[in-house]
Amino acid sequence: MSTRIVLVRHAQSVRPRLGEPDYDERPLTENGLAAAESLVPRLAAYSPTAVLSSPQRRAVQTVTPAADALGLDVITWAELREWESGLLPSADWETLYAYSWAHPEFAHGSGESLDALTARAGKALARMATEYPDTTVLVGSHGTFLTRALIAAGHRADWDFCRAMPMPAIYEVTSSQAAGA
Structure with a gap:
C-alpha cells in the first residue's frame, strides 16, 4: 500500500519580529492569502481524501x-509544525541555519536538531501511510520541515534547496506502510 503525500509550503507570511520568539499565530500577508487562493485548482486536482496541516496559522x-x-x-497535527530551532529570529539567521545544516546533529540551546526534525518528519510520513493508505493527502507545513521530510523520504535536499524554496511550494512523495516512510 502507498499513500501519495502532497507537501505544501505555506505562502508568504508576515515576517517574525527580530529578537522575539516566533509565534504560532503569525498569519499570511495579503499576497500570501491571494497565493493560497490561487493554489486551489492545482491542489484540488490531486483529489485528496484528507487535508492535514501544521497547527501554525500560516500553514493552515x-x-x-x-x-x-x-x-x-483541515486536520492539524502537532508533528507537522516548523523546526523548533531554539533560535530567536535575528538578522544573522542564515549563518546560524547554515551551521545547523552543516552539523545536523547540533541543537541550539533547548532547540531541536535537524536530525531530530528529520526523524519527526519521517514518523509523520509513516503515520500518514498508516492512517490514509492508498489515498492522497495534502499537507500544509513549512520550508525546513518540508525539506527534512523530503530527506526522510529518500530525496536529496540541502540548505541551498531549502533557502531557494518558494512560498508557496508543492512537492509530492509516496509513503509506503511496508517501508515505514
Missing part, C-alpha cells in the same frame, strides 16, 4: 481554501 491558511473547495476539514 495556505491549505484552507483548497480544503474548503473540496468540502474537507
Whole structure:
C-alpha cells in the first residue's frame, strides 16, 4: 500500500519580529492569502481524501481554501509544525541555519536538531501511510520541515534547496506502510 503525500509550503507570511520568539499565530500577508487562493485548482486536482496541516496559522491558511473547495476539514497535527530551532529570529539567521545544516546533529540551546526534525518528519510520513493508505493527502507545513521530510523520504535536499524554496511550494512523495516512510 502507498499513500501519495502532497507537501505544501505555506505562502508568504508576515515576517517574525527580530529578537522575539516566533509565534504560532503569525498569519499570511495579503499576497500570501491571494497565493493560497490561487493554489486551489492545482491542489484540488490531486483529489485528496484528507487535508492535514501544521497547527501554525500560516500553514493552515495556505491549505484552507483548497480544503474548503473540496468540502474537507483541515486536520492539524502537532508533528507537522516548523523546526523548533531554539533560535530567536535575528538578522544573522542564515549563518546560524547554515551551521545547523552543516552539523545536523547540533541543537541550539533547548532547540531541536535537524536530525531530530528529520526523524519527526519521517514518523509523520509513516503515520500518514498508516492512517490514509492508498489515498492522497495534502499537507500544509513549512520550508525546513518540508525539506527534512523530503530527506526522510529518500530525496536529496540541502540548505541551498531549502533557502531557494518558494512560498508557496508543492512537492509530492509516496509513503509506503511496508517501508515505514
